[in-house]
Amino acid sequence: MISAEQVIKKKKKWITDVVVGCNFCPFAGKELKNDTIRYHIETSSDRKVCLQVFINECIYLNNNISTETTLIIFPNSFEQFDDYLDLVELAEKLL
Numbered sequence: 691m692i693s694a695e696q697v698i699k700k701k702k703k704w705i706t707d708v709v710v711g712c713n714f715c716p717f718a719g720k721e722l723k724n725d726t727i728r729y730h731i732e733t734s735s736d737r738k739v740c741l742q743v744f745i746n747e748c749i750y751l752n753n754n755i756s757t758e759t760t761l762i763i764f765p766n767s768f769e770q771f772d773d774y775l776d777l778v779e780l781a782e783k784l785l
Contacts, residue, residue, distance in 0.1 A: 697765050698729045705761075726758035735767035737777060744781045 702722070710719040721727050728750070732743045740762075747760040768774035 692765070694731050697731055697763055701729060701761060701763055721758045724758075726756065728757045728760040729763060730760055731763045731765060733766050735764075737780065740764065740767065740777060741780055741784060745784060748785075 705718060705722055705727075709715050710722060728747070730743065730747055732740055734740060734743075743762060747762060751757055751760060764774075768777060
């Protein structure tokens, strides 16, 4: 089983190589450099739990102005992209 640190390291590399490298988000490089991205790993595959994590991270961001954004990582869930998009749709409705 891969450790949380290894998961985060891989995601940081992906952000550097893909998100920043391909300029998908013009703001990501600054936040990566300034270390203002919070990484939260959620191992549950239960949608209610995952949505609660999303809400908790929104609250965290609201209360911690030194953190610019959160990357919620679901290493054990949403392997099918449509399942992930369903979660995103539910999260948007919660907002």
